[in-house]
Amino acid sequence: MTLLKQTHSAEQADDDEIDLSEVFNVLREGWQQIAIIAVCVLLLGTTYAFLAAPVYRADAIIQVDDDSGTGSINDKLGDLASLFQNKATADAEIELIRSRMVVGETVSGLHLDVRAKPHYFPLIGAVIARRASGADDAGPVKPVLGLASYAWGGERISVSQFEVPTVLHEKTFKLHALDAERYELTDPDGSVVLRARVGEAASGAVAEGPVRLTVASLVARPGTRFDLKRHSTQQTVEELQKKLDIAEKTKQSGIIGVKLDGEDAQRITATINMIASLYVQRNVDRKSAQAQQMLTFLGDQLPKLRADLDQSEARYNAFRAKTGAIDLDAQGKLLLQAVVDTKSRLTELQQQRAELVQRYTTSHPAVAAIDARIAELDHQQVQYESQVSGLPQTQQEALRLMRDVKVNTDLYMKLLDSTQQLRVLKAGQLGNVRTVDFAIVPEKPVRPKKLIVIPLAAALGLLLGCVIALGRRMLNRGLESPAEIEHAVEVPVYAIISHSDKQLTLEQSVRRNPSKPGVLAAAFPDDVAVEGLRSLRTALQFGVLKPENNIVMITGPRPGVGKSFVSVNLATVLASTGKRILLIDADMRRGDVHSYFSINSKPGFAEVLTGREPAEVIHRQVLPNLDVLMAGTTPDRPSELLLRERFTTVLKSLAATYDMVIVDSPPVLAVTDPVLIGKAAGATLMVVRHGRHSAAELRETTRHLASAGVAVDGVLLTDVPQRGAAYGAYSDYRKKGD
Known part of the structure; x- marks a missing residue:
């Protein structure tokens, strides 16, 4: 035990290093999870690319000169004209463009604080409408599935006035087209507020106050619904100020670019052009005001x-x-x-x-x-x-x-x-600023860009899947090295059983042909996993592990650690030396030993404990020198059978008949059966799967057994990657013939 403690620190330091091959193994093991995540993210990205509303960009270019007016006028007026020549800086002009003086008048002039749009069918209605809409003068398309209240493409509305009480700002009113010239407005509660004709100023009232509405134009089928919302003018101005992208094209060039993104190409174009025009006009007005x-x-x-x-x-x-x-x-x-x-x-x-x-x-x-x-x-x-x-x-x-x-x-x-x-x-x-390029209605959206979004979604999906797989491994990382296990439970590791790809192949073969045995040590005796069991056989045969009798119990903390695999193959390698071996499947609840030999699990150990003679149910010579006693019919209370005196009597009788008895028991933390079996066994070996158990779980397993007087004599570490661990670096030695 002292030697174990001395080597623990060095091995722990080696294990803390990042091993790329181990990372690859984690990704390979979690490839299904990674693929599912990647596909999900790809589907989300593709859905966004095709269903998201296209966003357009309108831009204008403004030039700012240091001198105002024309050169000839300045030359003639001399000092008098210089009184109005203030050197303009780009930063100052940018702030003027973004000022409430310009943006506020734009909001009022274009009624940007009023939002009127067709009411589309949820999720897919807007997509269908965008694809169905043709030219600007095209009429509304026919409704899909007779849903005439929804807009399906070609509907248009222009509202020049919509005034509601302040408390109803941001609330959605509903406008229903009655025919080509008439409409009806209802409040958020569904009550009719007014009915009017297109082009006329209409007024109505709600409980909170008066409502005034002027619909300048309306193109829609009778019954089509539009959603109207009045925004706060101040908030609309502030939001537009934030959305405006204004910057000098080149340092100290005096050329300023003004950009605005939005879903309505016509609306953002009109907004940019009005901002540019108002800014230039205000500049001229300011100069004229100085002269006046x-x-x-x-x-x-x-x-x-x-x-x-x-x-x-x-x-x-x-x-x-x-x-x-x-x-x-x-x-x-x-x-x-x-x-x-x-x-x-x-x-x-x-x-x-x-x-x-x-x-x-x-x-x-x-x-x-x-x-x-x-x-x-x-x-x-x-x-x-x-x-x-x-x-x-x-x-x-x-x-x-x-x-x-x-x-x-x-x-x-x-x-x-x-x-x-x-x-x-x-x-x-003329002022010292001018609009070089007015905005034109954009034809293509700036986003989403399908050729970028879809590949990016695929790449992000793969990356996210890999990160989640590695993250789960790190968060749920169990003990991996023998030093960690020995330090946790102070029990030596007697065998390191590597992961075997041939075992997976063998299991697939058995599923295709259930009558075919699936014992790795018999089918592939030179496999690296079998070599690990041979080291355990050596410990048993040459006294490194000194059992009190010839009964060895194989158990584990929980299901899925490979204890049945170890029991079957350990019994096989022991039998290959000429000794008579009996393998008992003592897991009367979920015994799986029978699947390795393609033998029926009934009758078996449960029937022996209830009075049947062992000789009647033991399967002789399933492999040379190896007999097997299956689990049998699942009893109502298996633990009570193990408490009977017959259990001890039968086990001693069988031990006297064979050179060694291997007992495959249930998991320790699942049931109490291993505690009862362990009392009769001369040695107890605990199977631990690589990277699946915490130190607390292993300590709880040994404590649970020790509370009943059963000591764990050794640990068998299974499913160890053949690459990436220091103790698996020599797995190819036997293949090289050296």
Whole structure:
């Protein structure tokens, strides 16, 4: 036992490594489950590809320029046009396209908050309708199976107004076509709300409030039903904003793409085009509003400047009439021109500043730059005024009056010219954005793509099946290595019995021909699984396993571990050495030993326990040196038969007659029979199937036997993969003849 504990850690580390061949074995064992999952996913994918509503995509392209208007206008207007030239960024324009100003007006203009559609037969009705619908002007098709209330293709409806109380938003109203021109509307409870004609504004009432409806057009058979639903305008706007895919085509290109996906190709095309048109128009409106704002400002200034001009001229004329004409010398003329230019420029800058502060704060760089120029001109003006004060008094007065006339004249003419330029700018204002490509009605859907969905579904199905198979194996993974088993129950593993493909072939052969024996050790004595049983035979014959008597019980934790296979083939390999062996099928409930020898299971062990002589029911020489006692007729309470004294007497008598008695008992955790049989056996061997048992299950099995005084002497590990386990790496040794 010490040696087992010393080697456990090393073997456990080897078992923790991922073995690709073991993964392959898991997938091979679960191929049916994988195939079922793959087929199911493939069917789901195919169903989606053919039944899902096609989704179309409409797209438009918008160009954003840095400068507005045309080049010729800008060249002529110069600085005045630059007041309206704001450098546009793609991110800012994208947000404007997605704004409620644009999207909200689109929702209202196209009535996107009203959803009206034909009522189709569940699941397949919409598919049939899509396939049956022809051209847009085609009429509705005939109903299928006489179901006239459903739409089957060709039905159309256009609703230009549908107003309901807010509490009824998202509720489905039903519209029934009465004939080509008349219809009836019912509320969600089925009560008639109104009857009206196509094209007229109709109104009705429900308990929650008034209902107004205008059906612009209707194409349907009499009796066809349509579903009407009024959505919240705000929610519709928000949903459309989320659905819009807006992005700059290339970084800093100014080319913006606008996309929208939807099931109604006409509807999404109209939506995209209206968004593009509204965005461009709002851009032009914004530019025009700026020009109009400045025109209004200049219009307010012109009358004041005209009055100032008239007053200055009157004062100058009065001065001349009083003093006569005064001629300025050359220095005076130059000084007058400098004063006039400075005053004119100062007034222009003050007007520009007044316009800018209506659009920007006083801390804006443009306003700050003008303030700096104004301060500079103010300083120059002070200097010129000091020079004027050095002239004679008469010339000073004449110079001031002439200055006022000239300054006011220049300002008035410039302002008048600016007003005319602004009118030209406003009339020729095109904005700095334009629609390069409007959306066109898409002919082919963007999804589902059948050639992609179906192969992808098949691949995902296979992948999902493999993942589930491997996941189940990992979650339900039992003990696999001898070290794990020995560590769990502290009992040595005496035999490792590999998985045998020949056993599967033999079982299929027996099913086809029940009269043919199916013992692997007899049919294929060189099979690797039989070699594992020979190692157990060695342990029994040479004292490694020291039974108290010649009775060996073979049992297991639960059904399906291979205990009958082990019992039959162990008995066969023992008999092949010339010893007389008796095999007893003590599983009187579900005994299966008889199937290996193609012998009737009745009479058998049950009849012996009820009084019949063993010699009468034992099958002699089923194989050389091997006799078999079948299970017999299933009794009402098999455990009670094992409690009788006859059981012990018969078993001892048979043990005295044979060199060894192999008893195939029921599973330990299923019934109490193994506990009773084990008391009479000299050795108890527990069959454990590779990867099928937890440590707790094996410990519970040994504890259950130990509670009755039956100790497990050894473990037989069955169904071990021939590849992928360290202890199965030499399974081909015998085939190589070395």
